[in-house]
Amino acid sequence: MFGALARRLFGSANDRLVKSLRKTVDKINALEPSLAGLTDEALRAKTDEFKERLAKGETLDDLLVEAFAVVREAAKRTLGQRHFDVQLIGGMVLHQGGIAEMRTGEGKTLVATLATYLNALEGKGVHVVTVNDYLARRDAGWMGQIYQFLGMSVGVIVPGLDDDQRRAAYAADITYGTNNEFGFDYLRDNMRHSLDAMVQRGHHFAIVDEVDSILIDEARTPLIISGPTDDSSELYRAVDKLIRQLEPDDWEKDEKQRSVSLTEKGQEHIQALLGEAGLLKSPDLYDIENISLVHHVQQALRAHKVFSRDVDYIVKDQKVVIIDEFTGRMMEGRRYSDGLHQALEAKEGVPIQAENQTLASITFQNYFRLYDKLAGMTGTAATEAAEFAEIYRLNVVEIPTHRPMIRKDEDDEVYRTAREKNAAIVAEIEAAHAKGQPVLVGTVSIEKSEQLSEILKAKGIPHQVLNARYHEQEAYIIAQAGKIGAVTIATNMAGRGTDIQLGGNAEMRIAQELPPEERRGPKAEAIRAEVEALREKVRELGGLYIIGTERHESRRIDNQLRGRSGRQGDPGRSKFFLSLEDDLMRRFGSERMDGMLQRLGLKEGEAIIHPWINKALEKAQQKVEAYNFEIRKQLLKFDDVMNDQRKVVYEQRRELMEAEDVSDTVRDMRCQVIEDLVAKYIPEKAYPEQWDVEHLHAEVKRYLNLDLPIAEWAREEGIADQEIRERLIKASDELAQRKVEEYGEPLMRMAEKSLLLQILDHLWKEHLLHLDHLRQGIHLRGYAQRDPLNEYKREAFDLFSAMLSNLRQTVTQVLSHLEVRMQQPEPEPAPAALAPPPRPRPIQMAAASPAAGTTALAGADILEANPSDPAIWSRTPRNAPCPCGSGKKYKQCHGRIA
Template sequence: MVIDKILTAIFGSQNDRDVKKLRPLLAAVNEKESWAKSLAAEEFPKQTAVFKERLAKGETLDDILPEAFALAREAAFRVLGERAYDVQIMGSLVLHSGRITEMKTGEGKTLMCVPAVYLNSLSGKGVHVVTVNDYLAERDADWMRPVYAYLGQTVGSILSNMDNEARKAAYNCDITYGTNNELGFDYLRDNMQIDLARKVQRGFNFCVVDEIDSILIDEARTPLIISGQGEDDTYKYHEVDKYVDQLTEVEKDPKTGDYPDEVDMDPEARKNIKGDYKIDEKSKRVSFTDAGINKIDEILHKHNLIPAGTAVVDEENFEFVHYFTQAVRAHKLYKADVDYLVRDGQVQIVDEFTGRVLEGRRYGDGLHQAIEAKEHLRIAQRNRTLATITFQNFFRMYNKLSGMTGTAATEAVEFNKIYNLDVVAIPTNRPVARIDENDEVYLNEEDKWEAICKEIKEAHAKGQPVLVGTVSVEKSEHLSALLTKKGIRHEVLNAKNHAREAMIIAEAGAKGAVTIATNMAGRGTDIKLGGNPEFRARKRAGTNATEEQYEAAYKIEKEQWLKDNEEVKACGGLYVIGSERHESRRIDNQLRGRSGRQGDPGRSKFFISMDDDLMRLFGGERMKVMMSRIGMQPGEPIDHPWLNKGIAKAQAKVEDRNFEIRKHLLDYDDVLNEQRTVIYNQRDQLLADDNLADRVLNNAKDAVEQMFYSYTHSGRKNQEAAAAALNEEIRNTFGIQLPPERLTEDALLAALQNDITEKETLAGKENLNMFIRYQYVQIIDKKWLDQLEALESLREAVSLRSYGSKNPLTEYKIDGFNMFDEMMDTIRSTVMSRVFKVRIQLSPQAAEQRRQAAMRSHSSMNAQHSEAASVSQSVSRSAGAQLSGDAARRQAAGGVMQRHTTGQSVTVRRTSPKIGRNDPCPCGSGKKYKMCCGRNA
């Protein structure tokens, strides 16, 4: 510690060295000032074009920095009449370097950021300037738009009431102003779109965050969440559970103990199978027979659960097959006190390996709800989190992040550890003349409020403006009531109306003004001593005044303001009173910073009582008793520098605690963030991919390889049983069956390739691609919602594992990524299975054309396939066939795609005569239909 002080005394602090490094760059910018002044107005946008050309040829932003900064400063001077001070240029250099600029209140941060924003906008990738509310976003954009327009750059602003088209236009501007909330929500909404063209944002290049400490620290613990009402399907689980006992298991062969083999069974024979469902205990799967589907259909109609005239296999009713599937699994495959426990009105999963309860885990895909219905527990409907992200992880997506504030030094460690941002404090343009007095500490809260009222009354009587900061709306209203009783006129600002906030704060420096506000109120607005002549001129001239009328009014108000300004300065400037200390020193410094801008005089003081939250929490009644014992009397304040140091230490402890909480939350959110990034990237790739059939085939190859690997290395002595099991797995996964003599990996892959090729021919490649894309997006979105809920439950549960000497965070990471891997595998396998199980059904006209064409070309299979392709093309052109369900509503296509659930056979609606599997194939080959064109049917 001593060595650090000696080194600092010799070489200066780190901040001193950082500021010193900026001076050569500042000198280079100042050297170009005369060049910028020599340019005509029409040359400014031309020079911008020159900069862009230089960047395109390989120069960097740093190469053109001096000229660009000088040009931006001159443009601001010509348009606004304000020339950026050297300290403002230094602050802008810090922003460009991807760091945080700390500049005192009133030093002109809005103008300061213009050179850095302009320079980085030349890359063509966009710059985001983030503010804390809509009012400031719109105000700053309107204020600086003429400057950027003078330079040839476009400016947009994102407001909460804008539609998608307006947002997209604003994001496509060179510079975009917006709030942290709107930018974050737009990111989440973009990643819920099913069409890339509907996205509004175009990437995250460079960001300047105004009041960065407020956004990245104060709001860091509050994530952005888009939620929607979850579908109220709880009653469906209960209804299905009432009737699930009416379904029966398929009778097994008494000799072999196996279910009837449906591979080569005649369709008529399949109807005679007794029973409604089959159970695979090993994989815990359930599949329904044709009779089972019909039985479900009968039950649903009998109890009016689906509309008359519809069938359970219809797209709008097909979900009931899923509910019955899960109900059968819950009753037949999952047992209480074995697979799960019922405890405290909840179903808790038991780990099959350890026998311990997996706290916070839930079965997915509706199984958990089915078990709750089985156990007659309450199934609560709740909102589903559709998408979520924290500000911490959102802003870390930018290639370069910077920010500006008046108070960041106290949080420098957090900025560095969380965001890898360094803080550079820029010297003020003029020395600070504000007097910061020691705190006054009172024994009771009543004494403190009485002292504050007395202080306000004295300052008001001599014409000194007073700004009182409170920590809550309740306290501000309490003080307002006390001042009203004493007859002191005042304004109360609770930050409910951002536009009104700016007007009140603008007049807070008027002679004799008394303003009560929360400590955060007024950030980003300017308090001028003597009041605001612009605001007063607008008020005097009226809303419909002409430019000439406004100018006349402004002249009058300007003269009056000059007099008031001198009088207020003579009174000591703005007097800032803090009604209590905040947990963070930074918030107190922000309040103090409202006074003493640009070398103006000012004064600040905090009034504290032993009943305040900070003193109570870190001193308690013991300190209050001790203060009484040493002679502190009610109504008498204590004022000493040592007391200030003690309070500062207490605040530092609270800041450290809050930092640890935010760091802890971020550690957990990083797990979710990594998964979210993968999911969103996968989603974008799928939306942009025009050949998804290849993706499906690649997934199928992996699945087939795994199937045959398990088959080859199963170690079973009974190869016939192993082959039957493999064939059953192939049927459940792909919906096709191979003869025993063709049960090879190559034959299966060839069959799958033929299946995809045929579907592309019948439906058209574009339509098939669209169907696959829709299936992917639909399943990804559903599974991601389930994953968000599962991670939320897991996060609540892992804290208990600390009792087992385990690190909850490590446990969360392990379980979270295992769940994510399972989810990704499920997405791939589900889409793959759906695509292969879907069947094309042509319209009657198209089917007849295809049948006649096939009969005419029986002499050659090649000719038959060629004819089928031509018929398919004609069908596509005439829109004679269509995709079913949601796909039908999106595109007319060459065939109907109907989904089969895993391990079940659903009757496909027919529009042409049925062909028996043992009938002659209509193609004229002479073979049975099941051995020819019906082989994969």
């Protein structure tokens, strides 16, 4: 009570912050007249002036007022749009590394240009992250006019670009792209074998559009680059057939947890079915030999009982395509992991693609925490402010609207059954359509949008459907959803990126209806005048009417739907229709409420309407949001363990690629292997009689390729472990030096670097697989009263230590056994006078007796350049000596890029 009173007297912390930023807005406004008098060239010259001032020691904060004023003036001249005062406040929040919560239609895309331009002046690159490729292309072209006018370069990252195009886009001052593209490029860069092949140039500053959708909704699913493993598609099909034979009481489903498990009866039934099919390797399903089979059964059960077609996924072109539960879009190229996607493919009878093994992965949380500074903007972030603060250290600032909000948000109507609810929705749509008021109907799944579409078709009501099946036309459908009499059914409205303008979108109509040469003439003006007249008519009808057919488990998704109406001070109306059969209501005990309503005599078609119901639903949504937050937080805690290791490996890789010579690293590894061998077989303070000389000799021969008289050394008077260690190091150094003298230093240095990177990548891939397996079963430690997270941290550290030890041993072993062979070709018949000098075959490196599992790494062709054939010099690694014999590196000689 006292808090509410204090807020009324002094304003909230948000209000005070916004008020303090208005002083800066006044300073920006004061510069507007003087900048308006500058020529285009003089305004463009401001960019160079700002860069010079930064070089002399001024900060971005010192330049903010002038830079924002310059961007506003450039926007007026290029786009014909002037930043409102509240947009300037939003730009300041972004520059400070916060989240600007701005209502739909307040011009977030334009707001981003202010902070983007200011931070791009440092020359380190700014990434603007969008939720789909269409918006990345659109915004780069649209807002790019401002940046290019001011002398800055703009790049865009979309699927289908090659590495050179990506590198050029990242080299631009400002780069637009999707979260997936940025994340996957980061992972791919850390699988390259030279710095020249990398495409990204660092993580300086990112502005994330629809920040709640990307950093919260998608944070539960990590980005994974994977490679194929053994094919087991027949087993998926066989298990799928058996799952279909289960009875309803063979399994039990937990809707809150979205999980399913076999009952005791179900376990016996599936075991009998597997036995009859000859799939069991031992009589008991839960024997260790059948552990893989149990996994297949569990995933097939989930595919059938938890995942629904046209809700969680669709089948398109003989493929199972995941549907983003928050935006309703298809997620092309994304697959469920751990065999679930294969189980869905078996369920739907489409070709089963091979299972994959993780080669690299990262969560969006950890990817975006790589940036030195992060900012975001959205229409709905306040409900998740605590999560943004805890996970990303981002403060949410609510930016006031340019014009007062006059939309009318009505109380929900709750019906007993989905049939009654649908009848009420259709009646409401009919009434609004009859008077010409545009209607936007929000559904939670494709299945439900198509059910409603069928009912409207039967009633003869013309309408548009926007879901994952028709997302190609989404920008046009959304832009025209405010026309008189328009009825649009949409599956979730997160991150559509296109405003619904009352009366329709004039610019979209001009682009659709007129050829390019007529888009500035009288026909275009006629369309604009017609749309303006229609806009006034729609305002008189009450604006856009939003109808929600169900409450989503997240309040933000409901608010995003509501936020489509009432933009820029327009009138509007919104109402949600619910039934006790809806998912959210069913999860929170609708059976008891149904019984109570029947006892109270609620008639067919009657609804309950009361503000208390809205509050109860909001509390239910808060519970689900809190539960999902805990899932994401737990995911992050586990991923942080891997992230610490990922950073070490990626930093080590980068140092190796940057180094001209890794011989010191290789020698340190070799010395550490010798230390470990001596410590293992010659224990500290042990007598020579207690030394395990035989095994030490065998291991030295295995790892160092040295046949040394260790047994004789052990019989020498007064010898100790330290002297043995020194002799082994000396002998291994001499062997390494002999190889350098025999094959040449440039070739050996290149071989060391190449093999070191290959072996590191191979072992890191195996390590990720081990961590995946460890994580799947670690929760069982809870039954032994142990904290699964602490157990995971401890065992993951042990596995990482083992991986580093394995790396040292494998690198030492492969390089010690390495041989370089020059293979001469068969002599070719030719006249003696004209016979060319014999052409050497590619130089190959191979281990004489390599370690198990490293043959593929050691036997690779490392160098294929031939001094006598300039046509194939391009295959030379860029840091290797040029084959022409100049003594320079290839990249500085014949490999030089003009």
